[in-house]
Amino acid sequence: MASSNSDLxxxxxPTTTLSSARxxxxxxxxxxxxxxxxTTTSILALPxxxxxxxxxxxxxxxxxxxxxxxxxxxxxxxxxxxxxxxVGTLTMGITSAWLTAMYQFPGRRIVEWALLLPLAMPAYIxxxxxxxxxxxxGPLQTALREGFNWQYGDYWFPEVRSLIGAICMxxxxxxxxxxxxARASFLEQSVVxxxxxxxxxxxxxxxxxxxxxxxxxxxxxxxxxxxxxxxxADYGTVQYFGxxxxxxxxxxxxxxxxDQGAAAQLAAMLLGFVLLLILVERYSRRQAQYHQxxxxxxxxxxxxxxxxxxxxxxxxxxTPIILGFLIPFGLLTQWAMGETMDAxxxxxxxxxxxxxxxxxxxxxxxxxxxxxxQRLMPTRAVKTGVRVATLGYAVPGTVIAVGIxxxxxxxxxxxxxxxxxxxxHSTGLIFSGSLFILLFAYLVxxxxxxxxxxxxxxxxxKPSMDDSARSxxxxxxxVLRKIHLPIIRPSLFTAxxxxxxxxxxELPATLILRPFNFNTLAVRAYxxxxxxxxxxxxxxxxxxxxxxxxxxxxxxxxxNRPNAGSSS
Amino acid sequence: MxxxxxxxxxxxxxxxxxxxxxxxxxxxxxxSARKEALIKPLLDKFTEKTGVKVNLVTGxxxxxxxxxxxEGKNTPADVFLTSDAGRLxxxxxxxxxxAIQSKELNASVPASYRDPEGYWYGLSxxxxxxxxxxxxxxxxxxxxxxxxxxxxxxxxxxxxxSSNIYNQSLVASMIAVDGEADTExxxxxxxxxxxxxxxxxxxDQIKAAAAGQCVIAVAxxxxxxxxxxxxxxxxxxxxxxxxxxxxxxxxxGTHVNISGAGVTAHAKNxxxxxxxxxxxxxxxAQSWYAQVNYEYPVREGVKPSNVLAQWGSFKADNLNLSRxxxxxxxxxxxMDRAGWK
Numbered sequence: 035m036a037s038s039n040s041d042l043x044x045x046x047x048p049t050t051t052l053s054s055a056r057x058x059x060x061x062x063x064x065x066x067x068x069x070x071x072x073t074t075t076s077i078l079a080l081p082x083x084x085x086x087x088x089x090x091x092x093x094x095x096x097x098x099x100x101x102x103x104x105x106x107x108x109x110x111x112x113x114x115x116x117x118x119x120x121v122g123t124l125t126m127g128i129t130s131a132w133l134t135a136m137y138q139f140p141g142r143r144i145v146e147w148a149l150l151l152p153l154a155m156p157a158y159i160x161x162x163x164x165x166x167x168x169x170x171x172g173p174l175q176t177a178l179r180e181g182f183n184w185q186y187g188d189y190w191f192p193e194v195r196s197l198i199g200a201i202c203m204x205x206x207x208x209x210x211x212x213x214x215x216a217r218a219s220f221l222e223q224s225v226v227x228x229x230x231x232x233x234x235x236x237x238x239x240x241x242x243x244x245x246x247x248x249x250x251x252x253x254x255x256x257x258x259x260x261x262x263x264x265x266x267a268d269y270g271t272v273q274y275f276g277x278x279x280x281x282x283x284x285x286x287x288x289x290x291x292x293d294q295g296a297a298a299q300l301a302a303m304l305l306g307f308v309l310l311l312i313l314v315e316r317y318s319r320r321q322a323q324y325h326q327x328x329x330x331x332x333x334x335x336x337x338x339x340x341x342x343x344x345x346x347x348x349x350x351x352x353t354p355i356i357l358g359f360l361i362p363f364g365l366l367t368q369w370a371m372g373e374t375m376d377a378x379x380x381x382x383x384x385x386x387x388x389x390x391x392x393x394x395x396x397x398x399x400x401x402x403x404x405x406x407x408q409r410l411m412p413t414r415a416v417k418t419g420v421r422v423a424t425l426g427y428a429v430p431g432t433v434i435a436v437g438i439x440x441x442x443x444x445x446x447x448x449x450x451x452x453x454x455x456x457x458x459h460s461t462g463l464i465f466s467g468s469l470f471i472l473l474f475a476y477l478v479x480x481x482x483x484x485x486x487x488x489x490x491x492x493x494x495x496k497p498s499m500d501d502s503a504r505s506x507x508x509x510x511x512x513v514l515r516k517i518h519l520p521i522i523r524p525s526l527f528t529a530x531x532x533x534x535x536x537x538x539x540e541l542p543a544t545l546i547l548r549p550f551n552f553n554t555l556a557v558r559a560y561x562x563x564x565x566x567x568x569x570x571x572x573x574x575x576x577x578x579x580x581x582x583x584x585x586x587x588x589x590x591x592x593x594n595r596p597n598a599g600s601s602s
Numbered sequence: 603m604x605x606x607x608x609x610x611x612x613x614x615x616x617x618x619x620x621x622x623x624x625x626x627x628x629x630x631x632x633x634s635a636r637k638e639a640l641i642k643p644l645l646d647k648f649t650e651k652t653g654v655k656v657n658l659v660t661g662x663x664x665x666x667x668x669x670x671x672x673e674g675k676n677t678p679a680d681v682f683l684t685s686d687a688g689r690l691x692x693x694x695x696x697x698x699x700x701a702i703q704s705k706e707l708n709a710s711v712p713a714s715y716r717d718p719e720g721y722w723y724g725l726s727x728x729x730x731x732x733x734x735x736x737x738x739x740x741x742x743x744x745x746x747x748x749x750x751x752x753x754x755x756x757x758x759x760x761x762x763x764s765s766n767i768y769n770q771s772l773v774a775s776m777i778a779v780d781g782e783a784d785t786e787x788x789x790x791x792x793x794x795x796x797x798x799x800x801x802x803x804x805x806d807q808i809k810a811a812a813a814g815q816c817v818i819a820v821a822x823x824x825x826x827x828x829x830x831x832x833x834x835x836x837x838x839x840x841x842x843x844x845x846x847x848x849x850x851x852x853x854x855g856t857h858v859n860i861s862g863a864g865v866t867a868h869a870k871n872x873x874x875x876x877x878x879x880x881x882x883x884x885x886x887a888q889s890w891y892a893q894v895n896y897e898y899p900v901r902e903g904v905k906p907s908n909v910l911a912q913w914g915s916f917k918a919d920n921l922n923l924s925r926x927x928x929x930x931x932x933x934x935x936x937m938d939r940a941g942w943k
Contacts, residue, residue, distance in 0.1 A: 096931070096935075099935050099938065100938075103935075103938040103939055104938050165802070169806070169809075170810055170813050170815050171806070171810055171812065171815070171840065173836075175813075176813065179813075179814075185814060186813070186814040186815050195801040195802065273763075273765065274802065274803075275801055276763050276800050276802070276943050278943060282765060285765065286765050286934065288664065289662070289663075289664040290765065290770055290931065291931040291934050291935070292692070292930065292931050372833070432662065435665060436668050439668055439669050439672050439673075440668070440672045443673045444672065447673075447674055447675075450676055460676070462678070463676045463677075466669070466673055467678060542665075545660070545661045545662065545665070546661045546662070546665040550658060550678070551657050551658055552659075553638070557660075558638075561638055561639060561660065562637075562639060564637075567639075569833075569834060
């Protein structure tokens with residue numbers, strides 16, 4: 035045991051069990067693999083690096099202006115938002131994941147997948163609906179005023195469009211990240227471990243806090259950091275609520291003040307936040323490694339709850355669904371009444387679906403390559419490369435889009451120049467304005483989502499298992515295909531689902547990078563909503579949610595089979 | 603060898619695709635910062651009339667401008683359309699537009715709403731007047747934007763965030779006449795008079811005024827028009843509690859901004875591009891803006907819709923619109939310093 039643990043810090047070098055005669059070609063191959071990993075990550079990091087390179091533009095008066103007026107607001111509000119969303123998503127996500135994974139209570143089978151529904155709800159849409167409902171001019175407060183004959187200032191009512199409001203909105207739609215990853219991890223945890231804890235006299239709370247929670251920590255941290263990165267990248271909600279954060283600041287500085295350099299400096303500070311998040315996460319995880327001893331040899335039994343506890347569990351698990359899905363969906367449906375959908379709607383649905391599906395599969399493939407690559411070659415260069423490649427998740431879509439347009443159009447123009455010189459024929463723009471560039475943008479934005487899921491899955495597999503398989507003559511690829519992938523299947527499904535839904539909702543990058551005459555549901559919903567035509571936006575918003583439902587239901591079925599595939 | 607083959611394959615197919623466009627149907631490619639719902643119906647009419655197909659990408663003005671700039675001479679875009687004069691000015695300065703000569707456009711678009719050299723042409727006009735709650739404010743107490751900062755309006759004003767281009771260009775227009783220092787003093791006063799921290803869009807300000815949170819709102823006319831004439835009963839009831847006041851009528855006039863378009867510097871379909879802009883300035887299209895979108899036509903002699911007509915005519919600020927682009931960043935800084943969120 036001790037020796038295999040010390041191997042953790044060493045690369046799982048393919049040479050350990052092989053004779054020196056075969057050493058040379060193997061090393062070359064692993065070098066090539068490292069080179070491949072680094073090239074892939076560099077390409078993915080290109081947009082973020084492009085933006086970061088603007089930092090070297092000379093610091094302008096605008097920067098001093100920002101520093102002396104609004105910068106402290108940006109920092110404080112962004113921090114408060116992060117803390118609030120962390121608390122909100124952790125509370126809702128872990129509670130519901132633990133209850134549905136471990137206990138049997140009324141309605142469990144339904145809430146299990148229904149808890150994922152808010153995922154399909156774009157944050158800005160939920161912000162619009164809650165404002166419509168709870169705002170001073172909304173139906174609820176109007177009814178109160180009319181019922182009690184109150185005037186403005188006569189009564190207190192929580193203000194939706196506030197920092198607290200933004201924290202709630204974002205938590206309502208982002209907690210599923212924590213729920214999904216934590217739940218997958220709870221289910222992947224071996225039953226034997228729990229039984230052992232129980233037989234040692236640990237009560238349910240102790241089992242949760244001392245055994246399950248620490249074991250699920252990589253997954254929970256991954257889920258939370260996804261939620262927090264998405265929070266940092268959010269523009270629609272904070273902008274509508276009038277909260278000055280880094281994102282609104284970047285837009286203001288870039289487009290209002292017209293200062294690309296100062297905007298990039300803000301973006302760099304934002305990336306600083308993300309790096310800090312990642313470092314804290316890495317550091318906290320470094321101290322301990324948790325792997326399961328065995329997988330899936332015993333069926334997962336849920337413990338039945340007493341009547342009262344069962345009701346409490348049901349309520350705890352239904353509340354997030356009501357807040358994050360039923361209320362906003364109900365309002366949208368009400369708004370959509372009387373709106374018409376034309377035939378172009380089908381092409382919107384098709385565009386959204388096909389893009390989301392292709393992007394999800396591509397992201398999964400890349401995540402597996404990078405995640406497993408990191409496991410095989412945990413060198414500093416590879417690890418850093420992978421981290422940088424996933425930074426795009428925390429950068430607002432518009433900024434990413436600009437970071438993509440600039441280098442790719444440059445490459446396009448180079449190719450065109452070359453073709454003109456060589457063949458006397460212009461190629462025009464090959465990448466720009468194609469679906470390729472759109473898929474690339476989605477990978478840059480959402481690879482972090484897929485990778486977080488795949489990594490947390492891989493981490494539950496003991497490295498000694500790799501070693502044993504390798505000593506039995508499996509190639510690294512066979513280890514991946516025959517051992518890892520079947521074990522972490524729930525995590526793979528999670529990765530596909532998350533990217534799929536994220537792409538379905540993605541807006542700013544799609545808006546700018548798409549080809550001519552190409553629309554998606556999110557584009558349609560946003561264009562109308564941002565023009566303050568909420569009712570007209572409702573059908574598209576509802577369709578995003580409904581379209582998102584299909585994979586949510588399909589995939590949640592697969593997740594429901596704990597340790598699926600381990601017997602194959 | 604394989605990657606090389608792939609590259610060649612990609613190049614060959616790119617060549618084929620490219621040459622295919624040589625004998626394709628006539629078309630024109632449009633980058634539009636106007637949202638699809640606000641432009642597509644007109645484009646369809648253009649295609650119906652001329653047989654020229656319009657390919658459309660919509661997006662945020664500055665992002666489209668970046669795309670246009672980086673695509674350089676290979677850009678597919680023939681026409682760049684935005685909903686703000688400042689952005690047209692920025693595009694002109696970035697050398698992505700070209701000057702065109704069109705007798706028809708010079709005749710239909712008044713000189714104050716187009717670039718003197720023909721880099722861009724205004725197509726529709728929006729005004730940003732003061733709206734007041736009818737039974738709570740007497741219009742005699744209102745006069746200018748400047749007066750909104752006086753203490754008598756303490757806690758009475760609803761206006762949206764300074765991140766919004768409409769407020770940025772309003773403040774820019776004030777800096778142009780009042781100077782930066784006076785405008786900052788004004789902005790400080792206005793922030794002190796706000797009934798609540800700025801949030802939401804223009805419609806939200808109107809709704810808040812109707813519900814009693816404030817008595818004065820600053821908003822674009824077309825939002826007000828859409829609330830009055832749209833299908834939503836609650837919005838209609840709210841809007842009916844307010845009326846339009848045209849500020850600064852004794853002085854420079856009410857602040858206006860335009861949506862407009864220009865032909866790109868490297869347009870491949872230049873003739874069709876000009877045709878499209880000419881169509882958008884034609885009588886037909888101009889009355890569509892008025893009837894459907896409650897904007898004011900730029901072209902003289904086009905009848906405004908009934909909703910617009912009931913607010914009466916007004917004197918519009920005749921400031922050269924490219925100044926709005928020049929002063930935009932100063933405006934943002936002034937609002938930052940004044941604490942206008």
